[in-house]
Amino acid sequence: xxxxxxxxxxxxxxxxxxxxxxxxxxxxxxxxxxxxxxxxxxxxxxxxxxxxxxxxxxxxxxxxxxxxxxxxxxxxxxxxxxxxxxxxxxxxxxxxxxxxxxxxxxxxxxxxxxxxxxxxxxxxxxxxxxxxxxxxxxxxxxxxxxxxxxxxxxxxxxxxxxxxxxxxxxxxxxxxxxxxxxxxxxxxxxxxxxxxxxxxxxxxxxxxxxxxxxxxxxxxxxxxxxxxxxxxxxxxxxxxxxxxxxxxxxxxxxxxxxxxxxxxxxxxxxxxxxxxxx
Ligand SMILES: [Zn+2]
Ligand SMILES: [Zn+2]
Numbered sequence: 001x002x003x004x005x006x007x008x009x010x011x012x013x014x015x016x017x018x019x020x021x022x023x024x025x026x027x028x029x030x031x032x033x034x035x036x037x038x039x040x041x042x043x044x045x046x047x048x049x050x051x052x053x054x055x056x057x058x059x060x061x062x063x064x065x066x067x068x069x070x071x072x073x074x075x076x077x078x079x080x081x082x083x084x085x086x087x088x089x090x091x092x093x094x095x096x097x098x099x100x101x102x103x104x105x106x107x108x109x110x111x112x113x114x115x116x117x118x119x120x121x122x123x124x125x126x127x128x129x130x131x132x133x134x135x136x137x138x139x140x141x142x143x144x145x146x147x148x149x150x151x152x153x154x155x156x157x158x159x160x161x162x163x164x165x166x167x168x169x170x171x172x173x174x175x176x177x178x179x180x181x182x183x184x185x186x187x188x189x190x191x192x193x194x195x196x197x198x199x200x201x202x203x204x205x206x207x208x209x210x211x212x213x214x215x216x217x218x219x220x221x222x223x224x225x226x227x228x229x230x231x232x233x234x235x236x237x238x239x240x241x242x243x244x245x246x247x248x249x250x251x252x253x254x255x256x257x258x259x260x261x262x263x264x265x266x267x268x269x270x271x272x273x274x275x276x277x278x
Contacts, residue, residue: 008243008245020251020254021251022084023080023081023084024247024251026080027077027080027081027131027135027138028135028138028247030073030076030077030080030135030136030138030139031139032069032073032139032140032143033069033072033073036068036069036072039065039066040065040069040140040143041143042065043064043065044143044144044147047062047063047144047147047148048147048148048151051148051151052151057161057162057163057164057165057166058144058164058165058166059110059166060106060107060110060111060137063137063140063141063144063165064140067099067102067103069140070102070106070136070137070140071096071099071102073135073136073137073139073140074095074096074102074132074133074136075096076136077132077135077136078092078093078095078096078132079092080135081128081131081132081135085128088124088125088128090123091122091123091124091129092122092124092132094122094123095122095124095129095132101118101121101122104118105118105129105133106133106136106137109129109130109133109134109137110133110137110165110187112167112168112269112270112271113271114126114271115129115130115133115271130270134187137187138187138188141165141187141188141189142188142189144164144165144188145164145165145185145188145189145190148164148190149164149190149191152164152190152192154192154193155193157192157193158192158193158194158195159192160183160194160200160201160203162183162185162187162188162190162192163190163192164185164188164190165185165187165188165190167185167186167187167188167190167269168185168186168187168200168201168268168269169183169184169185169186169194169200169232169268169269170184170185170186170232170233170250170267170268170269171183171184171186171232171233171234171235171246171249171250172184172194172200172221172223172232172233172234172235173191173234173235173236173237173244173246174221174234174235174236174237174238175237175238176237176238176240179196179236179238180193180196181193181194181195181196181234182194183200183232184246186269189246189247197210198210199223199225199227199228199230200223200232200268201225201228201230201232201268202225202227202228202230204225204227204228206227209225209226209227210223210224210225210226211223211224211226212224212234214236217239218236218239219235219236219239219240220233220234220235220236220253220256221233221234221235221236222234222256222259222260224260224263224265228268229264229265229266230265230266230267230268231260231265231266231267231268232268233249233253233256233257233260235249
């Protein structure tokens with residue numbers, strides 16, 4: 001995924017006159033502030049050098065030469081979200097006023113730990129808080145994905161986590177040319193080649209407990225696993241017309257998430273259980 005693809009996504013989402021689409025479009029339009037770019041870009045160059053020497057997935061601290069770019073993005077994200085959901089305004093103001101909460105929250109989000117305790121602390125729904133971090137970290141992560149994706153050796157990775165940020169997948173696709181299954185990172189949109197018949201969350205390979213449902217057009221699939229009861233949405237690009245933009249598809253397929261949930265499956269990329277340490 002690239003910054004150019006993000007721009008195309010925004011154009012696509014503009015065609016949909018739904019408030020939700022508008023919110024996503026505006027969040028995807030967020031960019032690292034120009035004044036932070038020189039430092040960030042030279043930091044990315046350093047990381048590219050390290051990454052090409054030893055493929056290691058990036059920690060949140062690796063991404064940031066300092067916290068200022070993320071703090072600025074969080075301010076922007078918060079004010080956009082508060083426009084669409086005014087009852088979050090107070091909580092989000094609390095968040096951006098406290099760097100220590102920002103750091104704890106961003107680290108928890110990045111590691112897929114639950115955000116329940118931090119959300120309770122500032123008085124917001126944890127899903128809204130997660131959206132806030134997702135939207136704020138994305139403009140930074142996408143720059144790493146763009147710089148590092150060409151260095152991934154696809155045939156030798158095949159793990160259940162993103163080769164760049166260690167994130168979990170939230171979308172899959174079957175490639176147009178040979179139907180191979182790829183995963184898309186829920187955090188940085190990096191795409192990586194994966195096994196066709198393995199659960200991307202628990203590694204289950206028992207074919208009797210893996211299944212997929214498909215819609216009439218055969219474009220969309222819902223892969224489910226009976227071992228971990230997780231699901232992942234997928235697109236069969238052999239049945240796709242034109243270019244498919246995954247950030248658009250994430251939003252357009254929200255109804256599939258509802259259907260999966262009603263059928264008793266959980267998304268594999270979201271920490272949904274309340275933390276036991278409170
Ligand atoms: Zn990633
Ligand atoms: Zn599983």
